[in-house]
Amino acid sequence: MKYGFDNEKYLKIQSEHIKDRIAKFGDKLYLEFGGKLFDDFHASRVLPGFEPDSKLKMLMQLSDVAEIIIVISAVDIEKNKIRGDLGITYDVDVLRLREAFISRGFMVSAVVITHYNGQASTDAYRHRLERMGIKVYYHRLIEGYPNNVALIDSDEGFGRNDYVETTRPLVVVTAPGPGSGKMAVCLSQLYQENKRGIKAGYAKFETFPVWNLPLKHPVNVAYEAATADLSDVNMIDPFHLEAYGDTAVNYNRDIEIFPVLNAIFESIYGENPYKSPTDMGVNMVGYCLCDDEVCCEASKQEIIRRYYTALCNLAMGKANESEVNKIGLLMKQAKISTADRKTTLAAKARKEETGGDAAAIELADGTIITSKSTPLLGPSAALLLNATKHLAGIAHDVKLIPQAMIEPIQETKVNILHGKNPRLHTDEVLVALSMLSLWDESCKKALECLPQLEGCQMHCTVMLSEVDHKIFKKLGIGLTCDPVAKKK
Secondary structure (H helix, E strand, O other), rough: OOEEHHHHHHHHHHHHHHHHHHHHHOOOEEEOOOOOOOOHHHHHOOOOOOOOOOOHHHHHOOOOOOOEEEEEEEHHHHHOOOOOOOEEHHHHHHHHHHHHHOOOOEEEEEEEEHHHHHHHHHHHHHHHHOOOOOEOOOOOOOOOOOOOOOEEEEOHHHOOOOOOOOOOEEEEEEEEOOOOOOHHHHHHHHHHHHHHOOOEEEEOOOOOOOOOOOOOOOOOOHHHHHHHHHHHOOOHHHHHHHHOOOEEEEEEEHHHHHOOOOOOOOHHHHOOOOOOOOEEEOOHHHHOOOOOHHHHHHHHHHHHHHHHHHHHHHHOOOOOOHHHHHHHHHHHHHHOOHOOHHHHHHHHHHHHHHHOOEEEEEOOOEEEEEEEHHHHHHHHHHHHHHHHHHHHOOOOOOOOOHHHHHHHHHHHHHHHOOOOOOOOOOHHHHHHHHHHHHOOOHHHHHHHHHHHOOOOOOEOOOOOOHHHHHHHOOOOOOEEEEOOOOOO
């Protein structure tokens, strides 16, 4: 696949830029990390060449001067909020993140529980972490936050919060998801550090929107599509324009909160070191695009993918029409439609031809492979076999998995496990293919071609099961589906 992003350049200049920001503040820098530190698949989709763990690799270059604080909201603990991409609760993800950081050589100094108001579930969670030897701190609800600056910036506001003891020049503040209170933790620490005579600064690391790309650049439009459920809107930063006469892109929440941050900074420091929300950022992604056309096309495909995801979520009752309508409007702004997705057209054409469910995938060289639903295989499972046969140079009419092997699996699924769908899912096909590869050379060749599917685009004319979605995600395939339920 064509690359549009220089990952090596990014790793180099991003770490250097953060070092420069630390030096400007002297003793310590609190870096609020928005988005995902690793497994950032959105960034890798819209910026081909950006590796999902690029931000973590970049930070690893600073691991000797950095420590990490993980933030979780007491509200999310109480509600058992689930991280959608992993299917685990935020409180469990805190432990997963901590283990992942430590295994990569990072120092994780503490967990901060925000929005604390005496919740029993939060107290129980704190005791659980402390029994594991993890330092835990409470940051309490402040009435009128963030507008009541006089109260916030006082001993009854930030002063009531636990002071998190840190020892290194760079303190990375991250969380399992949005709304956890990362910024409030950073600001509270600035207040506490200032009282102790420690000169500390604050910076924000948000990958999107990319501040030095045009407002309507497809990469930035794709970010709006990704956050349609949060009602985020990309905007020209008016403070940056007024201060410097330069156009910079930010988003509504940062722009709306800046006057409050300005007042808090002035109260703590005497003056605000930043003249705009964009000034607070340290993101260097916009300097690392090496092929704008490739990134534009990838971003347009991501917008369409998000549109199909919203349609399917609406069909399943997991989204509302406003989310679908917003992404539809973004598609019009980007002058694209679902017809701009080649696999969509190919899958629908195969469905019309066969009269049944169908799927299509676009391989790295532009070849389109299609499949149809059969009594033995669903369209997605059949597509995996068709694609790997093509890549391995195996004739299309060769049956990799004999019917005699599929039928007993179906018998177990339906008559013993009481399943309603006798057709094999993608994971079952891959297991069967793996077993046959021990003595069948064609099956072995087909399996060896699976890594070549990473980055490919696929469409199915029917909504797939959660199992199938997970398989395609693990293979790195960009999947879209029509919002149509499978027929019984």
